[in-house]
Amino acid sequence: AQKITQTQPGMFVQEKEAVTLDCTYDTSDQSYGLFWYKQPSSGEMIFLIYQGSYDEQNATEGRYSLNFQKARKSANLVISASQLGDSAMYFCAMRERGFQKLVFGTGTRLLVSP
């Protein structure tokens, strides 16, 4: 069975600083996809970044990067130069290959202060 663990219920960061949101996963599959989504208070789930299990390079998308450590089964999200608009809930998720299901972690609430 899959499991996604996000151990930080809440994180605080000052504007313009970098922040790392932790995510560990557990799967017996060799082939899987990892995702990070942002959910502001409006409720929409916004896709941020994707990492495939066979990707050798860490994924990057603008200010977002994914620190993928396959042996440790971790997929931490790094947000550089935090902005006030980054304040939101962040979910880590994984998809089993051969299944359509996304399994989500419990989320981390990020608050960016001026």
Added chain:
Amino acid sequence: DAMVIQNPRYQVTQFGKPVTLSCSQTLNHNVMYWYQQKSSQAPKLLFHYYDKDFNNEADTPDNFQSRRPNTSFCFLDIRSPGLGDAAMYLCATSTLTSGPEETQYFGPGTRLLVL
């Protein structure tokens, strides 16, 4: 812009009164999903369609049904809403592939309130 649209954004219904939530997409994705998200929880998959093939999660109550009349539209029907069904309902779409293209894209969600 290609997108996933959900209507209405807010829905108030009465206990036991059937309600239908709608989702449409312009991404031409062959997979559509319905998730339920209760307050301060992660989204939970209710079911999904791969083209016209319906796939129900084992723990989805019978009270929840879905229809997909064509590629673009998918509906969530709650036959007799209970107070415990108050939640955000999220629709998502994806292609059936692996790699970055398997990303699920979500609509803005419908907040359901049951009185």
